[in-house]
Amino acid sequence: MSEVEAVARDQLRSIVQRIERLEEEKKALADDIRDVYAEAKANGFDTKALRTVVRLRKQDAAERQEHEAILATYMVALGMVAGE
Amino acid sequence: MSEVEAVARDQLRSIVQRIERLEEEKKALADDIRDVYAEAKANGFDTKALRTVVRLRKQDAAERQEHEAILATYMVALGMVAGE
Amino acid sequence: MSEVEAVARDQLRSIVQRIERLEEEKKALADDIRDVYAEAKANGFDTKALRTVVRLRKQDAAERQEHEAILATYMVALGMVAGE
Amino acid sequence: MSEVEAVARDQLRSIVQRIERLEEEKKALADDIRDVYAEAKANGFDTKALRTVVRLRKQDAAERQEHEAILATYMVALGMVAGE
Numbered sequence: 001m002s003e004v005e006a007v008a009r010d011q012l013r014s015i016v017q018r019i020e021r022l023e024e025e026k027k028a029l030a031d032d033i034r035d036v037y038a039e040a041k042a043n044g045f046d047t048k049a050l051r052t053v054v055r056l057r058k059q060d061a062a063e064r065q066e067h068e069a070i071l072a073t074y075m076v077a078l079g080m081v082a083g084e
Numbered sequence: 085m086s087e088v089e090a091v092a093r094d095q096l097r098s099i100v101q102r103i104e105r106l107e108e109e110k111k112a113l114a115d116d117i118r119d120v121y122a123e124a125k126a127n128g129f130d131t132k133a134l135r136t137v138v139r140l141r142k143q144d145a146a147e148r149q150e151h152e153a154i155l156a157t158y159m160v161a162l163g164m165v166a167g168e
Numbered sequence: 169m170s171e172v173e174a175v176a177r178d179q180l181r182s183i184v185q186r187i188e189r190l191e192e193e194k195k196a197l198a199d200d201i202r203d204v205y206a207e208a209k210a211n212g213f214d215t216k217a218l219r220t221v222v223r224l225r226k227q228d229a230a231e232r233q234e235h236e237a238i239l240a241t242y243m244v245a246l247g248m249v250a251g252e
Numbered sequence: 253m254s255e256v257e258a259v260a261r262d263q264l265r266s267i268v269q270r271i272e273r274l275e276e277e278k279k280a281l282a283d284d285i286r287d288v289y290a291e292a293k294a295n296g297f298d299t300k301a302l303r304t305v306v307r308l309r310k311q312d313a314a315e316r317q318e319h320e321a322i323l324a325t326y327m328v329a330l331g332m333v334a335g336e
Contacts, residue, residue, distance in 0.1 A: 009245040015292045016246060019285060019306055026281040033274045040267045049154040053162065054271055061164075070133040077177040078137065078184060080145070093329040099208045100330060103201060103222055110197040117190045124183045138187055161261040162268060217322040221330065229332070238301040246305065248313070 037047045056064055075081045121131045140148055159165045205215045224232055243249045289299045308316055327333045 011295060012242060012245050012297065015288060015297065015302065016305060016309070018288050020309070022281050022285045022288065026278055026285070029274050029278040029281065033271060033278070036267060036270050036274065043263060045264065045267065046154045049151060049158055050267065052155050053158045054268060054275070057164065057268070057272070067133060070130045071136050074133055074137050074180060077180050080141065095211060096213065096326060096329050099204060099213065099218065100221060100225070102204050104225070106197050106201045106204065110194055110201070113190050113194040113197065117187060117194070120183060120186050120190065127179060129180065129183065134183065137184060141184070141188070158264060161264050214322045217319060217326055220323050221326045225332065235301060238298045239304050242301055242305045248309065
């Protein structure tokens, strides 16, 4: 193996090891998140609503409210909810 | 190639062709759906709200309303909306 | 309801119905594809390899071979396979 | 607000905060992984092959080799590669 090849091989190993370590940490966090939801469920919380809350909190409040308003209009027009 | 191998090869080809044809049809439908949304957008409809409506209509109405009620409770508790 | 609102409502209903019909057809095709794989499995084929074959056939042959060659180099460098 | 409601509200806030903190950390790791791939690309590595290597390394070597062998048989049968 040439010097150049040896350097490339070491670089490749380093890259793959870094990715694998980061992916392990990411997986551990995904497991932690799942555990928090499981604990919340055990304490009587509704995990589906929790997930929706977490998703909605990432959105801008004004945009979210506008989306809700349009959605409500469509649902009334489609007879999915009683209109006013 | 033995008789058995020839039969297996023909079976394999037939399977792959059937899957590919079905996947093409499925992709064509996905394109059609995208086109309907694009046309709706061009006619002034909000496609994000449309997608939410389509998703909600698949759910049982009673379950959906229960989910909305729990969600509203959580949002008030978290100060995301003004409570009553 | 004004004339304009009635037109918009009819448009909305038509859009939603078209999307729902297309999504049903798309789901039926997804079920058909799953059935072909199940049938193939029952006939002794390896479905994981089948899925890989179907995926690879969508790629350009020259690009696929180049990808395989690079991949083989990396795997040798990482000691995943015996090199030559 | 009753004592019970106040406790539930505090629990809810704590749950949501824990999830949000964990999700932020998870997102930061996903960004780090993307950066490693970007750096590898800048150094001349093929990121598609890198991703395949990382995926393959998670698999059992014996299973991977069996999969490759079946795949090669299917590809020859379908005329995707020259057989021996």
